[in-house]
Structure formats: structure tokens, C-alpha cells
Amino acid sequence: MFPFGEDIEETEPHDNDGSAREQLLIVLDDLTGDREKVEADFLASLPELKKVLLKDAEFILESDPAATELIEVLAVYPGFFAIFCYRIAHSLAGSGVPLLPRMITEFAHRETGIDIHPGARIGSPFSIDHGTGIVIGETTEIGKNVKLYQGVTLGALSVNKGKASSKRHPTIGDNVILYAGSTILGGETVVGRNSIIGGNVWLTESVAPFSVVYHKSQIVVRNNNDFRESGSFII
Structure with missing residues (x-):
């Protein structure tokens, strides 16, 4: 979808002599009763999917001071790779393809x-930086221009199987930043647009747009002469 060494903006998806289409049909054979429609819908969606993914990659490039060029994001960034796989999977899931x-x-x-x-459901552009340990649950909704850092969890308040068909995961508005280690839980929890959620925040209730939520560590300065090991810590 992103052939290196060519003009990324102008290049059309490659067919590779039909091999991609043939492989897709083989996979779909045992998964869906209407494989040809699913295949046609998916292949027709690829040009738009490519545009969305390029927006994601450009947003990551703009957001990360360590990123030097677009090809670097496309080729080696794990956050972009995860987004790439998600968007393909989401498209197939929307067509009713199981498994x-x-x-x-x-x-x-x-x-x-x-x-x-x-x-x-994740809007575009979307950025994941570093990314290790991020969890985004099934009914999560994320707006546009959202940035996530490592260790963020967008999860449910419980794992009750009876709630499988309900909205269990949070909604994140446009232009939100979720810093490392923040945990946001619950289907009724909404993070309003243009908000910042700081590192290691635990959030189970909604916050208004333009909010800044952060965890303040308790710092105790002790006398060096009185230092001794203690089994009791405040974390």
C-alpha cells in the first residue's frame, strides 16, 4: 500500500498480478457466505483507507520531535503499524467478516x-507514540487529532459477560492527549475535546472539554542524617 521509493501521494495500490486478491478470496472462503461482495467492498475501500493512513502517518510525524521524515514513520514506527493493522481489521469487521x-x-x-x-471507532488523524502496553477496548470511541502515549488503557469497569453488547469503554473527544500510564474506564466516561490527561491518572468519570487532569505525587524531603530504610511507602 505504501511502496517505498515512489511518490507516496500519487501511487495507486499494487495488484501484484492478482495475488493479493487471490489470497483474500482464499481467506474469506471459510469465513463468510458472501465472499465476493466482501472482497469487492474491501478492495474498493483501499484508496480511501490509504488517504486516512497517510493522514495518521503525517500526524505522527508532526507530533514526534524524534521523527525526521514520513518514510521513517511508515517503515519503522510500531504505533503506525498498529494503527495500520487496526484500520484494515476495522474495515473487514464492518463488512461482517468474523475472526x-x-x-x-x-x-x-x-x-x-x-x-x-x-x-x-477511531477518527483520523490519530497518533500513538512509543505505544507499548496500550489497550483500546472494543466499544471505545476516539475523535480526531488524538494522541496516545505508552501504557494508556481505555477499558471497561468490569468484565461481566452479560454486558458484552453494551457500551463498556470510554469516549475520547477531538484534540485530546492521553499521557503515559493513564487509565480511563467505563462506557459512560467521556473525556471532553481539547483535554489533557496526565501520566498515571486513573479516571472513571467524565471530564469537561478543555480539562487538564493530572496525578500529583507526594514528595517528602528527609534529613540525610536521619535516613533509614522503611517498609512503608506512599506511591
Whole structure:
């Protein structure tokens, strides 16, 4: 989809002599009763999918001071790879394909440590930096221009099987930044647009747009002459 050494903006998806289409049909054979429609819909979606992924990659490039060029993001960034796999899986899941979407996102999970359920709804552009340990649950909704850092969890308040068909995961508005280690839980939890959630924050209730939520560590300065080991710590 992103052939290196060519004009990324102008290049059309390659057919590779039909091999991609043939492989897709083989995979779909045992997974869906209407494989030709699913195949046609998916292949027709590729040009738009490519545009969305390029927006994601450009957003990552703009957001990360360590990124030097677009090809670097496309080729080596684990956050982009996880987003790439998610968007393909989400497209297939939307066409009613079982199992395969989870196989794709679990492959990305294994390779990157980033766990995005294909059922999640994520706007574009979207940025994941570093990424290890990120979890995005099935009914999560994420707006546009959202940035996530490593260790973020967008999860459910419980693992009650009876709630499988309900909204269990949070909603994140546009232009939100979620810093490392923040945990946001619950289907009714909404992070309003343009908010910043600081590192290691534990959040189970909604916050208004333009909020800044942070965890303040307790710092105790002790006399060096009175230092001794203690089994009691405040974390």
C-alpha cells in the first residue's frame, strides 16, 4: 500500500498480478457466505483507507520531535503499524467478516505490544507514540487529532459477560492527549475535546472539554542524617 521509493501521494495500490486478491478470496472462503461482495467492498475501500493512513502517518510525524521524515514513520514506527493493522481489521469487521479482523489486530499486538480491538471507532488523524502496553477496548470511541502515549488503557469497569453488547469503554473527544500510564474506564466516561490527561491518572468519570487532569505525587524531603530504610511507602 505504501511502496517505498515512489511518490507516496500519487501511487495507486499494487495488484501484484492478482495475488493479493487471490489470497483474500482464499481467506474469506471459510469465513463468510458472501465472499465476493466482501472482497469487492474491501478492495474498493483501499484508496480511501490509504488517504486516512497517510493522514495518521503525517500526524505522527508532526507530533514526534524524534521523527525526521514520513518514510521513517511508515517503515519503522510500531504505533503506525498498529494503527495500520487496526484500520484494515476495522474495515473487514464492518463488512461482517468474523475472526480475521481479530487475527490481524492480535498479530499487531504480538509485534508491537499495542492492543486495539477492531470494533473500536477511531477518527483520523490519530497518533500513538512509543505505544507499548496500550489497550483500546472494543466499544471505545476516539475523535480526531488524538494522541496516545505508552501504557494508556481505555477499558471497561468490569468484565461481566452479560454486558458484552453494551457500551463498556470510554469516549475520547477531538484534540485530546492521553499521557503515559493513564487509565480511563467505563462506557459512560467521556473525556471532553481539547483535554489533557496526565501520566498515571486513573479516571472513571467524565471530564469537561478543555480539562487538564493530572496525578500529583507526594514528595517528602528527609534529613540525610536521619535516613533509614522503611517498609512503608506512599506511591
